[in-house]
Amino acid sequence: MPPAIEVTDLRKSYGDVEAVRGVSFNVERGEVFGLLGPNGAGKTTTVEILEGYRRRSAGEVRVLGQDPESRDRRLQERVGIVLQSCGFYPRATVREAVEHFAKAYTRPRDPAETIALVGLDEKADARTKELSGGQRRRLDLALALVGDPELVFLDEPTTGFDPAARRTAWGVVRRLKELDKTVLLTTHYLDEAQELADRVAIVKSGRIVAEGPPAQLGPGSAHYRVSYLSEGRRVEHQTDDPTELLHRLTRDALARGERLEGLEVARPTLEEVYLELTHEADSV
Amino acid sequence: MSVVGLAWEQFRFERKLFWRNPSAAFFNFLLPILLLVLIAAAFAGDDDELDVLVPGVAGMGVLATTFTALAFNLTLLRDEGVLKRVRGTPMPPGAYLAGLIGSAAVNAFLQVAVVVVIGNVAYGVDWPNDPLLLALFTGLGVVCFAALGVAFSHAIPNEDAAPAYTNAVFLPLIFISGVFYSADELPEALKAIAEALPLKHLIDGLSEAIVGGGGDAATAAAVVAAWAAVGIVLAVRFFRWE
Numbered sequence: 001m002p003p004a005i006e007v008t009d010l011r012k013s014y015g016d017v018e019a020v021r022g023v024s025f026n027v028e029r030g031e032v033f034g035l036l037g038p039n040g041a042g043k044t045t046t047v048e049i050l051e052g053y054r055r056r057s058a059g060e061v062r063v064l065g066q067d068p069e070s071r072d073r074r075l076q077e078r079v080g081i082v083l084q085s086c087g088f089y090p091r092a093t094v095r096e097a098v099e100h101f102a103k104a105y106t107r108p109r110d111p112a113e114t115i116a117l118v119g120l121d122e123k124a125d126a127r128t129k130e131l132s133g134g135q136r137r138r139l140d141l142a143l144a145l146v147g148d149p150e151l152v153f154l155d156e157p158t159t160g161f162d163p164a165a166r167r168t169a170w171g172v173v174r175r176l177k178e179l180d181k182t183v184l185l186t187t188h189y190l191d192e193a194q195e196l197a198d199r200v201a202i203v204k205s206g207r208i209v210a211e212g213p214p215a216q217l218g219p220g221s222a223h224y225r226v227s228y229l230s231e232g233r234r235v236e237h238q239t240d241d242p243t244e245l246l247h248r249l250t251r252d253a254l255a256r257g258e259r260l261e262g263l264e265v266a267r268p269t270l271e272e273v274y275l276e277l278t279h280e281a282d283s284v
Numbered sequence: 285m286s287v288v289g290l291a292w293e294q295f296r297f298e299r300k301l302f303w304r305n306p307s308a309a310f311f312n313f314l315l316p317i318l319l320l321v322l323i324a325a326a327f328a329g330d331d332d333e334l335d336v337l338v339p340g341v342a343g344m345g346v347l348a349t350t351f352t353a354l355a356f357n358l359t360l361l362r363d364e365g366v367l368k369r370v371r372g373t374p375m376p377p378g379a380y381l382a383g384l385i386g387s388a389a390v391n392a393f394l395q396v397a398v399v400v401v402i403g404n405v406a407y408g409v410d411w412p413n414d415p416l417l418l419a420l421f422t423g424l425g426v427v428c429f430a431a432l433g434v435a436f437s438h439a440i441p442n443e444d445a446a447p448a449y450t451n452a453v454f455l456p457l458i459f460i461s462g463v464f465y466s467a468d469e470l471p472e473a474l475k476a477i478a479e480a481l482p483l484k485h486l487i488d489g490l491s492e493a494i495v496g497g498g499g500d501a502a503t504a505a506a507v508v509a510a511w512a513a514v515g516i517v518l519a520v521r522f523f524r525w526e
Contacts, residue, residue, distance in 0.1 A: 051372060053526075073374045081372035087364025091304040092297075103285060103293045104375040143369070 002065050004029045004151050004182040005050060010059035012045050019045045021206035022059070029150075032173065032183040034197030034214075036190065038278060042206040043186040044084065047155050050184065051081050064151060077105055080149035082140045084156050090129035094120055097128060098142050105147035118142045118172055134165030141172055151182045158192060170195055194270045202277055209277045214270050229262040287379045294375070294383025302387060312353060312391050313398070316345045320399060323464055324407050331408075333465070335495040338403035340463035342494070343487035345395030346425040347457065350388045352450045354433030355440060357384070363443040368526040385434070389426045396422045400494060410495060417501065418493035421508075425486040428508045431515030432482075438522040457483050482511035 005027035012020040020042045027033040035043045048054045049061060052068035052075075061068060066075045088097055098115055102108035109117075115124050118138040123131060128139060137157065144152060154173065158166045173196050176183055187193055193200045194214045201211040210217055223238035226245055239245040242265055253260050285293070302308060320341040327333035361367050370380050396418070403409035412418045440449045460474045461467060461483040467475060478484040485507040492499035 053368070053371070073376065076372070076374040079372075081369075083365065083368060083372065085365055086369045087361070087366045088369075089297075089301055089366065091301045096297075096300075100293070100297050101373060101375075104290060104373045106285075106374075147373070 001029060002062070003027055004031070004064060005033075005184060006060070006062040007046070007050070008060040010046065010049065010061060011057045012042075012049060012054065013057045019206055020049075020056075023203070023206070023208055024059075025201050025208060025211060027182060027184055029182050030177070030180050031198045032177050032185060032196055034193040034200040035184070035186040035203055036188070036193045036197075036200050036274065037186075037203035038188060041203040043203050044155055046203070047153055047184065047186055051079070051153055052076070077107075077147060078150045080144035080147055080152040082137075082144045082152070082154045082157055084159070086140065088128035088136070088139065091127055093125050093127050094131070094139055094142070095124045097139065098146050101143050102146045107148060108146050109148040111146060114142050114146045117145065117175065119168055134161050134168070137161065137165070137169065138172075141169070145176075149181065151184070152176055154183060154185045156186055156188070158187070158189065166192070190269075190271045190274055200270075202274055204278045210273065215267070217270060217273050223268065225264075225266040225268075227262075227264050227266075228260040234262070287376050290375060291379040291382040291386070294380055295386040296383075298383055298387035299390065302391070308353065312349045313395060316341055316348060316395060317398060317402065319344075319464075320402060321406075328407075334403070334407050334409050335497070336462065336466050336491070337464065338399060338407070338409045339491035339494050340461075340487050342396045342399040342422075342490050343425065343461070343483055344458050344463045345399055346392045346422060346486060347429055347454065347483055349391035349395050350385075350426050351429035351433040351436070352454050353391065354385065354388050354430055355436040355450050356446045358434060358437035359440045359446040359449075360443045362437070362524060362526060365526065371525045381434075385430050388430055388433075389423075392426045392429075393422055396490070403494075412494045413496040414493045418490065421486065421489035421493055421501075421505070424489070424505060424508050424512065425482075428482050428486070428512035428515060431512055431519045433515075435515050435518035435522065438518070438524060457481065460484075462487055482508045 003026040007026070008024050010020055010023045011018065023042070023046055035046065037043050045054065049056050050063055050068055052071050055069055064075060064078055066072055068075065092100070094115060095111065098111040102111050112124075115121055118141045120135060120138050120142060123135055128136070131139060141157070157173070158169045161169060170192070173183060173185070185193070185197060197214055199212060200214050200217065201208045203209070223240055224242040225236055225238055226242060226249065227234050227236040228249070229235070237245055246265065249260060320337065323337055324334060327337065371377070400412060400418075404411055436449070436453070440446050460470060460478040461481065462478070467478055467484055470478065485504040488499045489501055489504040489508065491497065492501045492504070
């Protein structure tokens with residue numbers, strides 16, 4: 001089976017401004033893939049091309065094997081979209097909205113079950129204008145899932161959420177993964193990418209500057225930190241080769257007949273990698 | 285579900301929500317009726333004036349329920365991102381718009397019926413002379429002003445500007461097109477503008493159908509149909525989903 005999403009040398013220009021400058025990546029079926037980057041990096045433009053909202057300037061794009069530019073109804077049946085900001089019918093209830101959107105699909109998910117999936121059961125009969133920001137976002141998710149899509153696009157799904165609402169939203173994304181859905185997620189929250197994504201691509205100024213599982217993402221220039229307590233003060237070393245450093249430190253300590261109190265080895269966090277990479281890309 | 289089935293579902297959804305919006309119900313139904321009643325009170329007993337007023341308010345009703353309502357609602361739906369959301373689903377765009385416009389058309393027919401009934405029951409204006417012609421002109425007016433309403437929504441920059449833009453067309457148009465008094469009494473320049481625009485001709489057609497009296501229905505129909513064609517081309521050519 002081909003990957004859920006294939007992007008090859010994608011480019012998009014608005015007049016003289018090149019928002020996306022040669023992006024390539026694949027998203028495998030069943031994978032949660034995160035596009036991570038600062039505002040204006042080209043994440044949303046990329047996703048909106050994949051969703052079929054925008055035409056690309058150059059490059060190849062396949063979504064579930066089809067070209068999204070065709071706006072084929074059969075493709076749209078298989079894709080669920082959560083946009084960054086988008087309205088509802090203010091006077092429809094949650095139940096009415098979900099039931100109405102379900103009608104556009106050949107094999108929808110049960111509307112009541114979809115409402116329960118996103119945790120809106122208690123608000124099912126509330127009008128959409130009465131919902132809080134977090135509840136509206138959950139309704140966004142319900143409307144994207146009611147078609148029972150194979151692939152779900154989530155564009156900054158938790159921007160503006162309080163911590164509790166974020167946890168709930170993260171739970172829903174994990175649930176999607178359990179249901180074997182493919183998810184393409186954009187976010188500028190590092191912890192969100194780290195928490196949810198199987199793989200992330202860091203996007204900066206319209207280009208991908210790093211790609212991989214968040215835990216293994218390019219330690220390249222970001223260093224492991226090894227620290228321990230010496231005479232009550234924490235001493236920290238940075239290294240690209242923690243094995244060698246640890247061996248040396250412990251050997252020396254043993255030779256002196258000391259213990260390395262409070263020894264810690266820290267892998268570079270995604271945040272460090274991210275800051276380093278986006279900074280680097282800045283100076284290119 | 286077929287495209288027709290989905291258009292029907294969208295239509296039913298729009299109908300259900302329409303009555304939950306008191307301000308839309310007011311502008312679409314109560315305001316034209318209020319104007320009819322108040323102005324008819326001023327003209328009480330003057331049959332000639334009432335014969336002008338009833339078709340005039342019926343024409344204004346078609347304008348309000350289609351042109352104004354669609355220009356306003358589409359701007360709102362576009363600005364709020366509802367159109368973009370719908371565009372991301374398998375709902376065919378044509379089915380969606382057909383449901384939306386169909387709902388406006390129902391309001392237009394209801395409005396014309398209510399005005400004709402009030403005109404007869406309260407003010408003794410005769411029942412329509414030619415009901416079939418009345419239905420035809422109402423239908424033609426709906427197509428024309430619905431298309432122009434969709435087209436005009438493309439020119440409205442955002443939802444905050446929508447009331448100003450729609451009223452900037454609606455108010456002058458009803459005053460020069462002979463809604464409340466015969467347009468024959470207007471200065472020549474305004475008469476020429478009204479002649480070029482579709483509302484006066486729609487009212488002429490409705491007048492011929494309701495009270496009779498020698499209007500040139502064929503010319504009226506031709507002008508409204510020509511504007512309908514212009515409206516459809518502009519509505520389709522410049523449609524924006526976001």
